[in-house]
Amino acid sequence: MTAQAIEFVYIVAAVLFIVGLKMLGRADTARRGNFVSAVGMLLAIVATLYAGGLSFRWIAIGTIAGSLVGAVAAYAVKMTAMPEMVGLFNGFGGLASLLVGWAEYHKWVLLGQAPERPVFTAVAIFLTVLIGAVTFSGSMVAFLKLAEWIGGKPFLFRGQQIVNGALSLALLAGGALFALRPETGYSLLLPVVAGALALGVMSVIPIGGADMPVVISLLNSYSGLAACAAGFVISNTLLIVAGALVGASGIILTRIMCKAMNRSLANVLFSGFGSGAGGGGAAAGYQGEAKAVSAEDAYFLLEAARSVVFVPGYGMAVAQAQHAVRELGQLLEANGAEVRYCIHPVAGRMPGHMNVLLAEANVPYEQLVEPGDVNPTIETVDVAMVIGANDVVNPAAREDPKSPLYGMPTIEVDRARTCIVLKRSLNPGFAGVDNPLFFKENTRMLFGDAKQTVSALVAEFKE
Amino acid sequence: MGLLFFVFALAVFLGFELISKVPSQLHTPLMSGSNAISGITIVGALIVAGRTENKTALVILGALAVAFAMINVVGGYLVTDRMLAMFKSGKPGARK
Numbered sequence: 229m230t231a232q233a234i235e236f237v238y239i240v241a242a243v244l245f246i247v248g249l250k251m252l253g254r255a256d257t258a259r260r261g262n263f264v265s266a267v268g269m270l271l272a273i274v275a276t277l278y279a280g281g282l283s284f285r286w287i288a289i290g291t292i293a294g295s296l297v298g299a300v301a302a303y304a305v306k307m308t309a310m311p312e313m314v315g316l317f318n319g320f321g322g323l324a325s326l327l328v329g330w331a332e333y334h335k336w337v338l339l340g341q342a343p344e345r346p347v348f349t350a351v352a353i354f355l356t357v358l359i360g361a362v363t364f365s366g367s368m369v370a371f372l373k374l375a376e377w378i379g380g381k382p383f384l385f386r387g388q389q390i391v392n393g394a395l396s397l398a399l400l401a402g403g404a405l406f407a408l409r410p411e412t413g414y415s416l417l418l419p420v421v422a423g424a425l426a427l428g429v430m431s432v433i434p435i436g437g438a439d440m441p442v443v444i445s446l447l448n449s450y451s452g453l454a455a456c457a458a459g460f461v462i463s464n465t466l467l468i469v470a471g472a473l474v475g476a477s478g479i480i481l482t483r484i485m486c487k488a489m490n491r492s493l494a495n496v497l498f499s500g501f502g503s504g505a506g507g508g509g510a511a512a513g514y515q516g517e518a519k520a521v522s523a524e525d526a527y528f529l530l531e532a533a534r535s536v537v538f539v540p541g542y543g544m545a546v547a548q549a550q551h552a553v554r555e556l557g558q559l560l561e562a563n564g565a566e567v568r569y570c571i572h573p574v575a576g577r578m579p580g581h582m583n584v585l586l587a588e589a590n591v592p593y594e595q596l597v598e599p600g601d602v603n604p605t606i607e608t609v610d611v612a613m614v615i616g617a618n619d620v621v622n623p624a625a626r627e628d629p630k631s632p633l634y635g636m637p638t639i640e641v642d643r644a645r646t647c648i649v650l651k652r653s654l655n656p657g658f659a660g661v662d663n664p665l666f667f668k669e670n671t672r673m674l675f676g677d678a679k680q681t682v683s684a685l686v687a688e689f690k691e
Numbered sequence: 692m693g694l695l696f697f698v699f700a701l702a703v704f705l706g707f708e709l710i711s712k713v714p715s716q717l718h719t720p721l722m723s724g725s726n727a728i729s730g731i732t733i734v735g736a737l738i739v740a741g742r743t744e745n746k747t748a749l750v751i752l753g754a755l756a757v758a759f760a761m762i763n764v765v766g767g768y769l770v771t772d773r774m775l776a777m778f779k780s781g782k783p784g785a786r787k
Contacts (some may be wrong), residue, residue, distance in 0.1 A: 245728055246705060251726045256780075259775040264725045266768045269731065276734045282741025290740055290754040291727040301762070303770035310774070314723045317766045321729045324760035328735040333751040339746060350693060359700040445718075448726050455732040460695060462735050468695060470731035476706025477725050481718060573715045580718030580729040587716075596716050639709025 229278040232654030237275035238466040244268030245470050246453075249477065270464055293400055306586045308545050311578035312374035315444055316368045316449050322363025325454035330417070332461050337413050350410035352401045352460035353657055357417070357423045359454040365428030367447050367549065373432075374440060374577055383433040389498065392430050399423050438542075438619060440577045442485045444498045448476025486572035490635040520570075521672040522680060526648050527688035529672070533610035536560050537602055538569045538584045539639050542614015543651070547678035554589035554613060556682050559689040565610075569595055570602045570639050572620035599639045612644035614665075616651070616678050622663045647671045651680050720774050727767025733760035 229237075245268045251261025277287070298317070305313045333353050335341050343349040372378045402420045405412065435443050452474025459467025486493050521529075530536065538557065545552060557567045569591060570583045583596055606612070614621050623642045624631035641647045642665050649671060665671055674681055715719055740753025 231734065245731075247710050249706075249721075249725060249728070252721050253710065253717060255714065255717060255778060257721055258717055258778065262720070262727075262768060262771045262775060265724060265728055269728070269764055269768070272731065275740075279738075282737065284741065286740045286750050286754040287737055287757055290736070290757025291761050294758035294763045297758075299769055302773065304772065307774075307777075310719065310723075310754045310770070313766075313770060314719075317723070317763050317770070318707040318726050318729070320759040321726065321763035321767075322734060324730070324736055324756045324763060325732040327752050327756035327759065329734055330749055331749055331756065333747075334748055334752065334778040335742075338748070345692060381761055392783060410735045419693055446723050448729070450727040451726065455729050455735075457697065458732050459697075461717045462738065463695065465695065465698050467731055467735055469726050472699050472702035473706040473709070473761065474725045474729040475712040476703045477721070480707055480710040481722060484715075484718075488755065548734030571715065573718070578719055579722055580715055580720070583716040583775055584719045584777070587774070587779070590777075590779060593716055593778055598715055629772060640773050659738065662710075 234275050234279055235465075237271055238464075241268040241272040241275075242466055242469045244271070245279045245473060246302070249473060263662055264523070268563040271412040284536060287397040291309060304624075305508045306681065307585055308548055309463040310584055311440065311444060311576070312537025313576060313582060315370040315374060315447065316442075317365025319364045319371065320347065322360045322367060322447075322454050323456045325451070326357055326360030326364060326421070327515060328423070328458045329360060329461055333357075333417055337411055346410055347410060350406045351403070352457055353364055353410075354406040354420065356454060356457040356461055358399060358403070359450055359457055361421055362370050362428040362690060363447055363454050365425040365427075366432045366450070368428050370440065370443055370447060373437060373526070378513070382436040388430070392427070395427050395430065399427065431497065437577060438574075439489075439496050441574050441579045442482055442489075442493070444578045445478055445480075445481040446493075449475050451483060452476075464499030471647055479553050485574055485579055488637060490546065490637060518666045518673045519671065521648070521674055523684040523688060524675065526672065526674050527610055527685055529646055529648065530556075530560060530565075530613075530685065531563065533560070533565050534566075534632065535566045535608060536610045537606075537608045537609050537641075537644070538567070539614045539617050539621055539628055539641055540569065540571065540586065541575045541615065541620060542577060542581075543618075543678050545576055545581065545585055545616070547616065547680075549615060550585040550589040552679050552682040554586070554591050555686050556689070557591065557595075559686060563689070567595060568597050568599050570599060571600055572617070575617055575620050590591075593605055599637060603640050603688050606643045609644040610646065612639075612641035612647045612649065614641055614649045614651075615682070618651075618663055623668070624663070625666050627664070641665065642668050642671065645670065647663055648674055650674050650676070650681050652677065696729055716778070720771050723774065724771040727764055727771060730764035730767055733757065733764055740744075755763050760781045 248261045248265025253259040452471045456471025621641045625633040625636040625638045734755035740757045
């Protein structure tokens with residue numbers, strides 16, 4: 229294939245990525261959009277292979293191994309494990325970019341093939357290696373936290389920000405050296421790789437589980453930027469365009485997540501929210517009596533309800549209760565109630581986590597609504613049923629200026645006629661903030677495992 | 692070189708415009724779908740792995756890069772498709 233033909237195919241691929249992303253943004257076209265973008269990727273790969281002058285042996289080995297692992301992982305993963313799987317794939321993308329940058333550097337310095345613009349290429353290689361390594365190690369830590377192989381709590385120590393600051397400065401200095409004396413070789417590259425890997429770890433360990441949606445979408449943005457930087461290294465416009473698209477869309481998603489929590493990105497990244505330091509504060513120790521009810525009492529409330537809103541949270545994912553919840557929702561509908569599922573943007577461990585689980589349980593997406601759809605008319609809701617959600621329904625976010633959650637948009641379930649909270653205990657949520665909702669006049673606590681409790685309610689209905 | 696920056700700036704702008712209004716139910720598929728696109732680094736990996744100079748270090752780096760990028764690409768697209776296949780409308784005939 230001639231260089232022009234390849235360029236042309238690359239343009240087609242870039243257009244397919246753009247159209248695919250656009251279609252991914254609408255429910256009725258999303259699946260086709262993903263397919264369109266996959267076709268773009270296939271075209272890009274085929275055109276590259278036809279560029280000529282490539283030996284296929286190692287390409288074939290890498291392609292077959294990677295495709296097998298990717299396909300098996302994609303089909304084997306449980307829907308509840310989706311956040312960590314996305315994090316893992318993302319990390320591998322960052323690692324691939326890191327390796328591309330490394331290989332280009334090796335070719336340059338050890339094989340003596342200097343590029344046309346040494347300073348420009350040196351800076352691009354540095355950025356590729358830096359962002360790729362941060363993406364990789366950061367995603368691995370996020371994966372370990374989400375898969376609960378290591379604790380999900382924020383990990384903080386004295387002087388952490390100083391250490392991180394010093395590390396960042398050292399990396400910048402390394403970058404400057406790279407630009408000035410790119411031929412230094414591995415004595416410069418390896419410390420930069422090691423430092424960047426350490427920075428990725430250090431950036432993600434202080435972030436708690438409840439802030440994971442922000443981190444996952446930010447790391448997604450990074451992996452795009454790493455590919456983009458690799459594009460500058462090898463002067464490939466397709467890498468630049470596709471990488472920049474992903475980088476930009478990841479940043480937008482990150483901003484949406486931050487807005488949904490009414491916090492700045494800096495606050496999420498550096499504050500170690502929920503570490504206990506100042507987490508409780510004046511908001512701690514709401515007193516009052518929580519009114520516990522039995523499944524039978526809850527059944528009578530639901531049986532009489534004309535309008536029911538489910539508010540799922542991470543607890544539903546942990547208990548794998550989504551199918552039972554769907555069954556209860558169907559029974560309520562058959563009983564004449566209007567049933568909706570209100571999903572807070574940051575409920576769960578990744579953006580849209582609850583939507584995926586409820587979709588798995590065959591809840592039609594018209595029944596999935598956002599807080600803005602429910603809050604204005606929530607007084608007319610007979611029963612708001614909170615399933616394993618906590619911080620996103622905390623009234624302190626509206627009422628208590630001293631609460632760390634103050635100002636965060638929530639689902640105002642305490643204003644519904646009755647609110648049933650399914651929970652294992654009265655313990656505060658992931659952020660470690662007490663929830664006055666449990667002690668409100670119209671709140672009923674239904675203690676127990678979410679799946680068993682919902683199944684018990686389903687059984688009551690079927691009797 | 693100037694052209695590369697020009698393309699970069701336009702693509703960033705386009706990315707912002709494309710994603711700014713997406714319903715929250717699509718956040719996960721959007722994220723994992725765009726994550727698959729970031730596997731475009733496969734193109735760079737293929738070029739590195741296929742160089743005929745046949746220097747061992749380069750070949751190893753390249754083959755590893757191809758493998759990891761392929762995990763990202765194949766896994767990313769398949770997992771997104773699996774998720775989207777579950778998103779169903781309650782309206783009869785609203786989706787295939």
